[in-house]
Amino acid sequence: MSRQHLDVDPSWAVGGKPHGGYLVRSAVEVALDAEHPHPMAVSAHYVSSPDAAPAEIDVERIRTGRRVATSRVSLSQGGVSRVEVLLSSGSWEADSTPYWSAPGGPPALPPVEDCPRVPSIGPTGRVVGYFDHVDTRLDPSSAQWAVGEPQGHAEVRGWMRRDDGRDADPLDLLVFCDALPPVTFDLGLMGWVPTLELTVLVRGLPAPGWLRVVQRARLLRDGWLDEECEVWDSADRLVAQARQLAGYRLEE
Amino acid sequence: MSRQHLDVDPSWAVGGKPHGGYLVRSAVEVALDAEHPHPMAVSAHYVSSPDAAPAEIDVERIRTGRRVATSRVSLSQGGVSRVEVLLSSGSWEADSTPYWSAPGGPPALPPVEDCPRVPSIGPTGRVVGYFDHVDTRLDPSSAQWAVGEPQGHAEVRGWMRRDDGRDADPLDLLVFCDALPPVTFDLGLMGWVPTLELTVLVRGLPAPGWLRVVQRARLLRDGWLDEECEVWDSADRLVAQARQLAGYRLEE
Numbered sequence: 001m002s003r004q005h006l007d008v009d010p011s012w013a014v015g016g017k018p019h020g021g022y023l024v025r026s027a028v029e030v031a032l033d034a035e036h037p038h039p040m041a042v043s044a045h046y047v048s049s050p051d052a053a054p055a056e057i058d059v060e061r062i063r064t065g066r067r068v069a070t071s072r073v074s075l076s077q078g079g080v081s082r083v084e085v086l087l088s089s090g091s092w093e094a095d096s097t098p099y100w101s102a103p104g105g106p107p108a109l110p111p112v113e114d115c116p117r118v119p120s121i122g123p124t125g126r127v128v129g130y131f132d133h134v135d136t137r138l139d140p141s142s143a144q145w146a147v148g149e150p151q152g153h154a155e156v157r158g159w160m161r162r163d164d165g166r167d168a169d170p171l172d173l174l175v176f177c178d179a180l181p182p183v184t185f186d187l188g189l190m191g192w193v194p195t196l197e198l199t200v201l202v203r204g205l206p207a208p209g210w211l212r213v214v215q216r217a218r219l220l221r222d223g224w225l226d227e228e229c230e231v232w233d234s235a236d237r238l239v240a241q242a243r244q245l246a247g248y249r250l251e252e
Numbered sequence: 253m254s255r256q257h258l259d260v261d262p263s264w265a266v267g268g269k270p271h272g273g274y275l276v277r278s279a280v281e282v283a284l285d286a287e288h289p290h291p292m293a294v295s296a297h298y299v300s301s302p303d304a305a306p307a308e309i310d311v312e313r314i315r316t317g318r319r320v321a322t323s324r325v326s327l328s329q330g331g332v333s334r335v336e337v338l339l340s341s342g343s344w345e346a347d348s349t350p351y352w353s354a355p356g357g358p359p360a361l362p363p364v365e366d367c368p369r370v371p372s373i374g375p376t377g378r379v380v381g382y383f384d385h386v387d388t389r390l391d392p393s394s395a396q397w398a399v400g401e402p403q404g405h406a407e408v409r410g411w412m413r414r415d416d417g418r419d420a421d422p423l424d425l426l427v428f429c430d431a432l433p434p435v436t437f438d439l440g441l442m443g444w445v446p447t448l449e450l451t452v453l454v455r456g457l458p459a460p461g462w463l464r465v466v467q468r469a470r471l472l473r474d475g476w477l478d479e480e481c482e483v484w485d486s487a488d489r490l491v492a493q494a495r496q497l498a499g500y501r502l503e504e
Binding site: 040041043045047048062063068070072081084085086087088092093096097098099100101102154187196197199201203204216217218219220221222224226238241243245250 | 292293295300314315320322324333336337339340344348349350351352353354406439448449451453455456468470471472474476478490493495502
């Protein structure tokens, strides 16, 4: 077991609480090694509400195989678990050709220049800091809730890239799979939806350039919804698939 | 941390290897409690190939909240980890009404009596023991590979119930999400596909009667595919969603 210290970067926080995808990315990063440099499957269970304060990351390597390494990673603050992660890591080849793909490719989006960037300060004054790091341009037709006209489709689509100009790496995909605004906005539920569980499958190395990201829900029931996310790269390849279980609250 | 002994039931094995869904079900069962009797989100990473031999299940309760409890569960044999599981458990109400559902309901299937039961001994003599426990009736149009005519859709659909006549409980859903024949059969790849990672979201308590199960793939690339599974109950409600990352091998 190895322990690493993490200075949680407050600029990633949402209303003072560190972004879940940022925490998972930080936890996974320290569990990779030279033979298994890329996440393959990442399962995160969010245990308690994190603070923008120092954290400890404990990594236990369960097995190191030739193709896959399995690790247990725990991110805690003051001895209290915030996020528990299981990681299967390996090594993706650049530019390998898919053997088979289901019909239906990346989401159809208007040109980037016709998609407005999501600001990190919303109309209510709430700060969603990670939008300073993740440059997110929403397809206006999937963001009509932003002008008070939710469409009832529970789908949000857009372009995404790093704000610092670097191309996305596989770790960024873990963040991007949890970065679109909640699809519940499109159902007129304007509250934030805290993630209980998030699993990301990384399917390959993203090609340089803008990524296309789409998020959908299938079912809202008993206060819980699924959010399904796909990330496609500029070569029209599916590079990440994710699903989360998150909580929603009906407005009183 | 608590430890429980598991006598692995060899009648669930596939070619001598215990069924992954059966192992996960066994691991999760011992981590539930009276206040959190149902799985909500289960993430399993398969670490090494299990044997039909005694196993130990170690449970560590990370946090016990009012609505959700989080547990880390490890199933091992002779000190070697076979499956690592993260579990968020809670309590589902019977018969709650969904707040919102996406268009598209359960898979359309022919009547049960027109769907042949999957036998536990295949044409090659391979024993798939869990089909003695899980009564699985395949939609013939999604199982043309069984007569040498794969359709190239990578989708398999069918009816499912327990063989012993009892109605399915939420733990059975963990098994059913990993019980259909591999969708790769429909692509003409007739090898078994070992699961690396499986996440199941249980979305409610299944109503009595037959369940409808559909499994699909999105992408085969670099030796790995996703298998996406939905389980619908007799009241037309989505009661489980799962996705796994599994390995495939091209025939030489």
